[in-house]
Amino acid sequence: MSMAIRGPSGDHDQHDHQHHGDHQHGEGAKNASRAFGWSIVLNSLLTGVQLAIGLACGSLALVGDALHNLGDVVGLGLGWGAERLSQRPPRGRFTYGFGRSTHMASLLNGLLIFSAGAVVVVEGLQRLWQPVPLQSGPVAVAALAGIVVNLLSARLFGHGHHHDLNQRAAVLHLLSDAAVSLAVLTSALVVGATGWLRLDGLTAIGVGIAVMASAWGLLREAIAANLDAIPAGVDPEALRQALASLPGVLEVRDLHVWGVSSSRTALTVHLRRRLDATLPSRAFLTLARQRLAQFGIAHSTLEVEEGEAGAD
Ligand SMILES: [Zn+2]
Structure with a gap:
C-alpha cells in the first residue's frame, strides 16, 4: 500500500499505464x-x-x-x-x-x-x-x-x-x-x-x-x-536491481508484483529519479518497460517522483 510522500516536485508525478495483450496467440x-x-x-x-x-x-x-x-x-x-x-x-x-x-x-x-x-x-x-x-x-x-x-x-x-x-x-x-x-x-x-x-x-x-x-x-x-505472492518465475531481487539501475534512479519503493492470472504478471512501483536526470520522462518509462518485459511483466503501473536523494 502506497502512502507516497511527495518529493519537492510532487506535481510532476507521472502515472502511466500500459496494457499489452497476449502476443502469443499463434x-x-x-x-x-x-x-x-x-x-x-x-x-x-x-x-x-x-x-x-x-x-x-x-x-x-x-x-x-x-x-x-x-x-x-x-x-x-x-x-x-x-x-x-x-x-x-x-x-x-x-x-x-x-x-x-x-x-x-x-x-x-x-x-x-x-x-x-x-x-x-x-x-x-x-x-x-x-x-x-x-x-x-x-x-x-x-x-x-x-x-x-x-x-x-x-x-x-x-x-x-x-x-x-x-x-x-x-x-x-x-x-x-x-x-x-x-x-x-x-x-x-x-x-x-x-x-x-x-x-x-x-x-x-x-x-x-x-x-x-x-x-x-x-x-x-x-x-x-x-495471496498475491510474486509468481515463481520472477526473481524479486533481480527485478529490484533492474529497476534501481535505471538511469537517474535514486530509490525503488512500494514494489508490488503479482499474478493477475496464472499467465499474466502485473507490477506497481514508485521510483524516485534525480531532478537533473537528462533522460526525458517518456524515454525513461519506455526503458523501464523494456526492463520489465524481460521479466515477463507486461502490465505495469509506475509512479515516478523527481527529487533529491533521501528527500522525503
Ligand atoms: Zn496426475
Whole structure:
C-alpha cells in the first residue's frame, strides 16, 4: 500500500499505464489447446475404465490411480475453463478482468486431489487388516492402459514450447503418472503370481501418498498465488536491481508484483529519479518497460517522483 510522500516536485508525478495483450496467440497456443483437449478426452476414458475395473476386480491400488487421474481431468477442465474466463475483457466491477479465476481453479483442484489421496491412504490401511480378493489380470491391463495414455499425453504436450514452464510441468506430471501406473501394474502381476493380497493395499497407500505429495506442491503454489505472492518465475531481487539501475534512479519503493492470472504478471512501483536526470520522462518509462518485459511483466503501473536523494 502506497502512502507516497511527495518529493519537492510532487506535481510532476507521472502515472502511466500500459496494457499489452497476449502476443502469443499463434500456432503454439492452438497446439497447446489441442493437446489440452486430447489429454482431457484420453484421461476421462482412462479414468472410467480404471475405476470400473478397480471396483469390479477389488484393486484399491487401481482405484487410487483412477481417482488421481480423475483429479487430473477435473484439474485440466478447471484450468481450461479458467483460462477461457481469464481472456474475457474487464467489465463493470471486475476491473481486473477474470484472470484470478485461474488461481481459484488451482486451489480447488489442489484440495480435491489432496482429499482423494487421503481417502486412498485410509482405505489402504484398512485393506492391510482385511485383504480383499483380487482379479489381477484385468487390473494389470487397466494399469498398462494408464501407462500408455500418460506417455501418449506427455508426447502431445512435449510438441509445444519447451521453455514454457507450465507445459514442462505438465509433461513431468504425466511422466510421473505413468510411473504410478507402472507401480500398480507391477503390484498386480506380483499379486497374480504369489497371491499376496496385502500388496495391493500397500501399493494403494504408496499411490495415495504420491498423490497427496504432488497435490501439496500444487496447493502451496495455489495458496501463494491467491495471496498475491510474486509468481515463481520472477526473481524479486533481480527485478529490484533492474529497476534501481535505471538511469537517474535514486530509490525503488512500494514494489508490488503479482499474478493477475496464472499467465499474466502485473507490477506497481514508485521510483524516485534525480531532478537533473537528462533522460526525458517518456524515454525513461519506455526503458523501464523494456526492463520489465524481460521479466515477463507486461502490465505495469509506475509512479515516478523527481527529487533529491533521501528527500522525503
Ligand atoms: Zn496426475
